[in-house]
Amino acid sequence: MKHFTLPREGGLIEEDLPKGILHSRERIQTEIYADATNASQDVARAIVAALNAHRASGEDRPFKLGLSTGRTPSTVYKFLVEMFKRGEVSFAGVQVFSIDEYYPVMGIEAQSRNYRLHTDFLDQVDVLESDVFIPDGTVPQNKVSEYCAEFDRRARGLDLLVMGMGQHGQVGFNEMGASFQSRTRTVMLSYQSRKRQAKNFNGKIDDTPKTAITMGISTMMSARRIILMAWGETKTETVRQIVERPVDPTFPASFFQRHDNVTLYVDETSGALLSRVEAPWLVGPCEWTTKFKRKAVVWLCQQVGKPILKLTQQDYLENSLGELLDKFGPYDKINIDVFNDLQHTITGWPGGKPNADDSTRPVASEPFPKTVLIFSPHPDDDVISMGGTFIRLVHQGHNVHVAYQTSGDLAVHDDVVLQHMDAARQLGLGDRVREVYDLIRSKVPGAPEPKELLALKAAIRRSEARGAVHSFGLRSRCIHFLNLPFYESGGVTKLPRTQADVDIIKALICEVHPDQIYMAGDLADPHGTHRVCTEAALEAIEQLKEEGQAWLADTTIWLYRGAWMEWELGSVDMAVPISPSEVIEKRHAIFRHLSQKDIVPFPGEDPREFWQRAEERTQNTAKLYDSLGMAEYQAIEVFLKLRQ
Numbered sequence: 001m002k003h004f005t006l007p008r009e010g011g012l013i014e015e016d017l018p019k020g021i022l023h024s025r026e027r028i029q030t031e032i033y034a035d036a037t038n039a040s041q042d043v044a045r046a047i048v049a050a051l052n053a054h055r056a057s058g059e060d061r062p063f064k065l066g067l068s069t070g071r072t073p074s075t076v077y078k079f080l081v082e083m084f085k086r087g088e089v090s091f092a093g094v095q096v097f098s099i100d101e102y103y104p105v106m107g108i109e110a111q112s113r114n115y116r117l118h119t120d121f122l123d124q125v126d127v128l129e130s131d132v133f134i135p136d137g138t139v140p141q142n143k144v145s146e147y148c149a150e151f152d153r154r155a156r157g158l159d160l161l162v163m164g165m166g167q168h169g170q171v172g173f174n175e176m177g178a179s180f181q182s183r184t185r186t187v188m189l190s191y192q193s194r195k196r197q198a199k200n201f202n203g204k205i206d207d208t209p210k211t212a213i214t215m216g217i218s219t220m221m222s223a224r225r226i227i228l229m230a231w232g233e234t235k236t237e238t239v240r241q242i243v244e245r246p247v248d249p250t251f252p253a254s255f256f257q258r259h260d261n262v263t264l265y266v267d268e269t270s271g272a273l274l275s276r277v278e279a280p281w282l283v284g285p286c287e288w289t290t291k292f293k294r295k296a297v298v299w300l301c302q303q304v305g306k307p308i309l310k311l312t313q314q315d316y317l318e319n320s321l322g323e324l325l326d327k328f329g330p331y332d333k334i335n336i337d338v339f340n341d342l343q344h345t346i347t348g349w350p351g352g353k354p355n356a357d358d359s360t361r362p363v364a365s366e367p368f369p370k371t372v373l374i375f376s377p378h379p380d381d382d383v384i385s386m387g388g389t390f391i392r393l394v395h396q397g398h399n400v401h402v403a404y405q406t407s408g409d410l411a412v413h414d415d416v417v418l419q420h421m422d423a424a425r426q427l428g429l430g431d432r433v434r435e436v437y438d439l440i441r442s443k444v445p446g447a448p449e450p451k452e453l454l455a456l457k458a459a460i461r462r463s464e465a466r467g468a469v470h471s472f473g474l475r476s477r478c479i480h481f482l483n484l485p486f487y488e489s490g491g492v493t494k495l496p497r498t499q500a501d502v503d504i505i506k507a508l509i510c511e512v513h514p515d516q517i518y519m520a521g522d523l524a525d526p527h528g529t530h531r532v533c534t535e536a537a538l539e540a541i542e543q544l545k546e547e548g549q550a551w552l553a554d555t556t557i558w559l560y561r562g563a564w565m566e567w568e569l570g571s572v573d574m575a576v577p578i579s580p581s582e583v584i585e586k587r588h589a590i591f592r593h594l595s596q597k598d599i600v601p602f603p604g605e606d607p608r609e610f611w612q613r614a615e616e617r618t619q620n621t622a623k624l625y626d627s628l629g630m631a632e633y634q635a636i637e638v639f640l641k642l643r644q
Contacts, residue, residue, distance in 0.1 A: 004523060004535050005034040005268070007643060009571055010292025012280035021284050025275040027257040028243050030264045032271045035523070036231040037075060039265045043162065043227055044079035048089045050160045050225065062095045062131065064158045068172065069098065069116040072164025072229050077121040084125045091127045097155045098134040099163055100172040100214040103144070103186055105137035110446025111200045112137060135213035144186055148213060152184035155215060158223035165230055166196070169238045169251030173214035178252045182216030199492050201445050217255050226262040228253060230270045233522065233565045239266055240273040282320050288327055290341060295570025296324055297338040298628065307629030308339045343630060345575045350389050351398045351516065362574040362641070369398040373514035377533040378408040379465035380593040381520060384614045386560040387586035388578035389637050391472045401512050403480040404465055405533040406487035410449070412457035414440045416595045420460055448490025460595055468592035472585055480508055486532055497532050505540035514555055521559025521640055530562065557642035566617050566638060569624060573641035577633040578618060587611050
């Protein structure tokens with residue numbers, strides 16, 4: 001199965017650029033990749049190369065490898081296992097150290113670090129069990145301090161330490177305020193940390209351990225070489241903080257600025273705020289496309305606090321944009337060109353305005369009405385991410401279809417199911433409350449949920465999705481529930497995407513025959529549902545073209561983003577203003593997803609509800625357009641056009 005990445009629109013010309021210049025603004029050398037899969041493959045190769053170099057050196061001692069668990073390194077382990085099976089590497093004689101473990105916990109429990117590391121990696125290669133050192137979550141409390149000291153002695157001086165980091169720069173269970181001198185020890189887990197880890201305990205924070213054993217910062221710093229990893233948009237600010245800002249104990253990973261052999265691997269999204277991505281003209285020569293010029297000018301406006309048409313030549317010169325002046329000046333011409341370019345992204349007609357001059361509009365006027373297909377990874381992503389545009393497409397008379405790609409069943413809390421069962425009982429429709437209660441009690445932490453319970457949760461989400469789109473007039477025949485098989489694992493970890501997923505999408509596309517397709521474009525997380533759903537849809541389109549469905553060449557694909565982050569204006573192709581009444585209508589549609597209000601099991605650290613996140617995001621986009629000199633709108637939803 002193919003991995004999709006967004007096309008690059010200009011940027012730093014890295015070819016032949018000296019490494020000293022490329023990394024000149026970085027306190028930790030950072031390697032940026034198009035996606036986490038490619039980055040993970042290179043990390044795996046780096047591990048194998050380090051192991052082989054150690055063996056070639058003739059040193060008469062084991063290679064000591066430190067590893068973390070979790071979603072970040074999981075693809076690295078997959079590549080290591082593949083390399084082992086191809087005979088490219090052996091791990092015999094390698095000592096493996098895990099950096100942390102819950103305490104107390106049994107190593108055979110599915111939530112334990114011990115279990116996860118064995119399942120993902122150790123059980124599939126030739127590491128001897130006697131060479132595996134994972135903190136023991138069963139050590140009696142009166143002996144745990146002595147145990148930690150002995151573990152620390154063994155773990156010091158690792159040849160290579162490979163680990164991901166948390167959303168706030170946590171490494172292992174070293175959280176905000178961890179000491180630079182800290183060693184292997186027991187730690188109390190913060191409420192926020194337990195909330196993050198609760199996904200491994202059926203979403204129940206009360207079942208999540210309150211303490212853990214972790215290597216300390218000092219222990220980690222004793223490693224000869226360190227590889228850090230960070231994927232996804234939730235890590236963007238943290239990556240900038242630890243790479244380009246001074247050491248800050250509130251971001252423990254920033255301590256590694258003091259290590260003389262550390263490399264951070266990131267994908268394009270997690271590295272999006274680094275200078276060489278966000279403002280590459282500060283680093284070196286650039287490729288200046290139309291969109292990249294817009295990116296630079298928007299950045300300049302934010303730096304100097306001016307709208308586009310008020311920028312001066314001095315503003316350009318004082319902010320390292322002399323190259324832009326040399327290639328496309330004078331400055332006032334650049335201002336006008338970029339102003340017009342940005343203004344032409346704005347349209348109140350996302351399906352095209354009939355009988356209008358569309359030469360400068362983002363959407364063609366014909367055909368009208370258009371057939372539109374909106375792919376929604378979960379049953380609420382459609383209204384959260386592009387609800388205003390969805391509503392406008394329906395109200396403007398287009399033939400709109402929505403396809404919910406997964407059931408979203410895991411995001412329904414058990415209490416919500418019981419409430420629905422009680423409502424059915426009160427209405428005299430049958431009493432299954434005790435049966436469902438027994439199903440919930442039968443759940444085993446870390447194991448897949450009972451299929452009967454998941455079926456009820458999926459039904460709840462389907463009814464909510466229908467209610468949401470019915471609220472603004474979408475007909476039932478235009479609502480499609482695809483229930484892609486990859487999602488139906490019964491647990492947080494999903495099944496691999498297969499041709500079966502793609503075939504379901506192909507059948508729908510052929511049935512609907514859309515002129516426009518909207519899909520999620522937030523591809524940062526290689527294990528996330530959005531990425532898998534979007535890649536399955538893109539693969540379906542590609543296969544249909546290869547099978548002779550030539551009409552798809554005229555189908556426009558628009559990418560929306562989720563509730564947390566928005567596309568930067570330098571890359572936007574269409575901006576749809578949302579009126580105050582449409583903002584309310586969108587909010588009411590989101591409200592129909594009652595199971596997702598307040599008690600969602602996996603909402604992350606953002607305490608706001610989804611409708612609040614969505615409204616703030618679109619209102620901030622409108623304010624940004626306004627600050628650049630455009631018309632003032634209540635809210636704006638923006639989209640990227642996928643060039644086929």
